[in-house]
Amino acid sequence: MSKIVSIASIVGKGYRDIWNFKGRYKVIKGSRGSKKSKTTALWIIYNMMKYKDSNTLIVRKVFRTLKDSCFAELKWACVQLGVANKWKFNTSPLEATYIPTGQKILFRGLDDPLKITSIAIDKGFLCWVWFEEAYEIMSEDSFKTVVESIRGKLPEQLFYQFIVTLNPWSDKHWIKKRFFDTTDSDVMAVTTTYKCNEFLDQGNIDELEKLKETNPRRYKVAALGEWGITDGLVFENWEERYFDFREIIRVYPDIKAVFGLDFGYTNDPTAFFCGLLDLNNKNLYVFNEFYEKGLQNNQIYQKIENMGFNKEKIVADSAEQKSIDYLRMLGLNRIISAKKGPDSVNAGIAFLQEFKIIVHPNCVNFLNEISTYCWDKDKFDKQINKPIDDNNHLMDAMRYAVEEYMKKKSYRFKL
Template sequence: MINQVRVSLKEIVGGGYKTYWNYKGRYRVVKGGRGSKKSTTTALNIVNRMMEYPLANTLVVRKVFKDHKDSTYAQLKWAIKRLKVEHLWEAKLSPLEITYKPTGQKILFRGLDDPMSVTSITVDVGFLCWAWFEEAYQIMNEDDFDKVDMSIRGELPSGYFKQITLTFNPWNEKHWLKRRFFDVQQKNILAMTTNYLCNEFLGADDRELFEWMKKHNPRRYKIEGLGEWGIAEGAIFTNWREFAFDKSEIIKRPGVKSAFGLDFGFTVDPTAFPASVVDPKNREIFIFDEIYEKGLLNNEIADAIKNKGYQKEIIIADAAEPKSIVELRKYGIRKIKAAEKGPDSVKAGIQFLQQFSIYIHPSCTNASMEFSNYVWERNKEGQMINKPADEYNHLIDALRYSMEPIRKRMRVR
């Protein structure tokens, strides 16, 4: 006998998602701002559905597999606990999966950085019915999505249905997701937009952050607050693309240099740390790793750098925080230096980066996001001016800092 637990889904899920919760068409797509409940609601829905459909299994997909542990895996475990059914589920880290103990149904986790693991999925019990793409905006290649879409196939028992769910923040209107799901009207697509205003569980301090953003950064508020598409016009960098390069091959080239930069952040902005290999002769930059996180204290920044193994590298950091630089040295980041900011250093740094072909490894999702959204500022009349907008530029600023030694050497030559 399974112990019965009564909970109120209305109280747990809240408002704003009734249509989404009950939809059974092929594609269920929700773009939303931060704090819009889209991911937590999806996690609750998956757990509830799997207990309702004893032959259904779920595949959860992210662009990079390692990102599951602290996002979708944690959210689904939270949902299980929130629904008070943790005694019925078993979560494992190796292999990463969650099992419904009464039936053996599974929630499986995969990353697009290992294509074979995605396309060769089999389940022990029942059928693979559903897939959830979290942070779907990070998937730049529509073909990668199609491969998983095609793997959800085959006849199902009466009453069952196949469905692909996609949740994401809508950074750029040129993304294939807009054309594929939002610019069309098809009976098998539910495409909706949500935002923090429907989230009754947010605290007063969370709402204050959105109000601050609304007043001080309206473009960012439109995307991250209201969940509207970001405007792609006026992109500063068009000389970049994602490329799954092999760093070990790049560093064999003669004359290549490493470049590490650091831009400090905390509450509103993230601390950003890009790691790159630079080929000055061929004018190529290869961004292969990143740290991108809010709320990090200086000792935590040092720990993050050490965990990546970069504590012995020369790191060029934002000169506006000399105290933080001194503290990081005390925490073992001995070779950190302040950037040499001068007149028009931002424009000069941008112009220098524009002379390179920039390749971003697919695992560096935040770098791709910033390069997609870094645009020129507009005046009150809506005309672009020769000044970059002060947003989506934290990794890019840190990349500028990291390139200072290379720019000096090239200028001398």
């Protein structure tokens, strides 16, 4: 016996036009808790069951991030729609199959471009693509490569659609210029906020609304979904580039491996920075990271051990001496406290501004932070020589990591 469900009651309010739009590009930027990702997951499951020849590709910049994000959201959507028994989710390979027809949801990362451009579908047509956390995609060319690979004539009932969801951290991002600063009938570009999510619990609402008083600038981005204004970037001396860190070590045997750790838990992530410091050529290669909320100390240790860096010297935030002592007891024998000091933030920034910072594309959280890390402003909207203390956890970890290599001199930083 078929079960009848109300789509309106499951999706909730605020998304009617977005749900019904059939144009080529559907771009949804929004605040935390605006249900943009959950609504997209529901749309994909519902419409794949509605259109029997449709197939979907899910894309994030880094493949390993898909399992705990889009893959999990789509499984949740199946449960919400009461159709979990009609779908099979596999982790190897990562894919979902609609059992009655064999239609597929495929998952790919932009870190493996060959797999992106060589997708074969056994049944039907690949017609929908969801780019999740699209702010991570720094290059418009990477986006175009995927779009241009999805082509061919579709049956009358099907339509191509590229769904882009993101948190709008930087107003310099190419997505703003391409989709939000132009008018095109084939593009729906919208902003959603937590206020259209009637399923959000009061604790989350209170946390977001508290930002009105404590951090109005962050409130506009994190709660209202407005573009982050990135005038006055602290670091402009960086680029995103693929490299093999083992090859860098082979070519530059005198290069220094540097590791930094910034602690977080409930509201802020724990951030682990991995870099290679080339003092001779003034290059800093950022090659690995982790960035996660809610980690206990034993979980931090396990992550560092799994990455293979538990024997390395790690410089950690001295405000968490108890955590440092515990991590040392667990096996991080070379972890030490950052020295800090009254002017350590600006001194560290000035030192790092002397280097070309080369960031591996897989370090998506580092890229997000460095591209939005700005000098603060006073009440007259004038820049001051102090960076904004927000979204800077890997920036702090990077400073800790290079601390011992800073010469004992005064640094002049660039505003």
